[in-house]
Amino acid sequence: MAEVRVTVDGVNYADEVEPRMLLVQYLRERLGKTGTLIGCDTSNCGACTVHLNGQSVKSCSVLAVQADGGEVLTIEGLARDGQLHPVQAAFNECHGLQCGYCTPGMIMAAVDLLGDNPDPDEGEVREGIEGNLCRCTGYQNIVRSVQRAAQMMKPGASAPTETPAPVAGD
C-alpha cells in the first residue's frame, strides 16, 4: 500500500491505496466522485478528464499515487456558490450534449482550453477537444458551447442571456 495525500475539489484527503489504483478509480470508488466517468478505459475517449495541478489529464491514465501532493479539480468542483461555471452554463444554453456521457470530460477539457486560449476560433476549439470523443457525434453544439463560454468569460462580458441554472441540490 502507498499513501496518497491529495486535494480534490478543495477538500484535503489522505488515504492508503494500492499503487495500481488509477486516479479515476480513486475519485469514483474511494471519494464517491462519480461525476467523473469512465468511458473507454484505454485513454482514448477523455470521458474521465479532470485537472491535476491545473492541467487537464485523463484520470484513467494516471495512478492515484502519482497525484500525491497534488490538487485535483473534477466536474463536481467546478460550480461556485451555487452557480454553474460559465462553461457548464454554456453547454446548458447551447445544448452541447446529447446522451451526456462525454459531457463532464468535454467540459473539463474546454475549461483547460479556455485557460490557455481565451478566444479560440472554431478550428482551435476542435483541436483543443481532440482528446475527447462524443459517441453521439454531437460536436457541432459542443464547439458552439465552448465558443459561447469564451464570450461569457471575457472580462466585462455581460451575464449569459439566461441566468445559469442553480446547481442541483442547492
Add this chain to the structure above:
Amino acid sequence: MIPAKFDYVRPSSVEEAVSALQQGGDDAKILAGGQSLLPVLRLRLAAPSVVIDLGGIPELRQISEDGDRIAIGAMAPHHDVLRDDLVKQHVSLLSQATATVADPQVRHRGTLGGALAHADPAGDLGAVALALDAEFVIAGSSGTRTVPAAEFFVDYFTTAIGEGEILTQVRFPKYTGWSTHYEKFNRTAQAWSMVAVAAALRVEGGSIAEARIGLTNMGTTPIRATGVEQALVGQPATADSVRAAAEHATEGTAAPSDADAAADYREHLAKVLTGRAVLAAAG
C-alpha cells in the same frame, strides 16, 4: 481493466532511481509520463513487479541552453517542450512534431524522454531526434554515457538503453534559422501517424544548402532519408525539384503492413509527404 499488482517507488534522484532499477532486476519498469505505460499495464500486456516513477526528480524536467545545444530533461512533458522559447527558436522541428502528438491531456502528462525510450516506430519524435542528430544521455551505475541518435533506435520498441540504465536527457544541436516542417498523415484526431516526415532545411539564396529528413513509421525504427537529403542539396526549393528528390524517400525503408495501411501505400505516402514537408518547410 486495472493493472496487475506492483510495488511502487518514487526516487528523488537519478542515483536512487538507478539503484532501484538494479534492485528490481528484469521485472522493474520505469514510469515517465505513463501515457504509454499505463495503457499497457491496464491491458496486462506487461506486469512488472516494481514500477519506478521518475516524477519525483524535478531536474529531469528542465530545458536549458548548453553552449551549442538545447538540453531537454527526459521528463519534460510534451506541453512544456511545446511552450518553450528556446526549443521554438533553435529546434523548431521538435516543437512542430510535438504539437501533433496525441491530444492536450496526453501532452500534459507524456514526456519527451518517455516517448523516445518507448521507441514506438509510429511515434512522432524519433524521426525528429534522428534527423537532427540529437544525443541521448543515459545514466547507469557507472555514471553517464552519451549515445548518438543514429545508434539509439535499435529495433521495434528497442533502444540502446541497457538493463539498469535510465534516459536522463536529450540534447539537440541548435538549428537556428533553419526552415522546418513536420508533415503527419493520419485519419482521425489523436491517431498515430500512418506515415510522417520530419524536414529541416538550410536555405541559402533560394537553393537548399543542407537538408535533414526523418521518416516516421516506415520501418521498425525511425529512418533517415539520406537519399532525399543528397538529392535536395544544391537544388532550388521548387515543386519540380523537390518532388524529384522525394522519389528517393523509400530507399532503405521497410514499411510495415497493418490495419491502417499496406506497405505499398505507405511507400506512396512517404514520397508524397516528403514532397509536402520539404515544400512547406521551404515556405
